[in-house]
Amino acid sequence: MNNIIIPSIANGIATPSKNGVSAQPQGGASFGEILRITAENTVETLKNSEKISAQAITGTADLNDVVQAVTSAELTLQTVMAVRDRAVSALQEILRMPI
Numbered sequence: 024m025n026n027i028i029i030p031s032i033a034n035g036i037a038t039p040s041k042n043g044v045s046a047q048p049q050g051g052a053s054f055g056e057i058l059r060i061t062a063e064n065t066v067e068t069l070k071n072s073e074k075i076s077a078q079a080i081t082g083t084a085d086l087n088d089v090v091q092a093v094t095s096a097e098l099t100l101q102t103v104m105a106v107r108d109r110a111v112s113a114l115q116e117i118l119r120m121p122i
Contacts, residue, residue: 069100
């Protein structure tokens with residue numbers, strides 16, 4: 024059987040196994056770990072944007088920082104929604120598969 028190598032997000036290298044590709048690359052992070060880190064980064068980005076927006080209301084933040092933080096939060100939220108939509112779509116496809 025041909026071994027297929029799929030790059031890992033964590034370290035760029037996946038290891039082949041006798042059935043194709045191993046579920047977790049050697050030395051790499053698991054899918055759950057990558058998902059957890061991404062969720063933490065998303066929450067941190069949104070909290071930072073909220074903090075800078077509050078500073079803008081009090082007049083202590085630079086306008087450029089406010090625009091950059093709000094744009095970053097908007098992009099992060101759009102990305103999360105796109106990933107959610109893809110996950111829901113994939114689940115619907117799985118549910119439509121014949122048993």
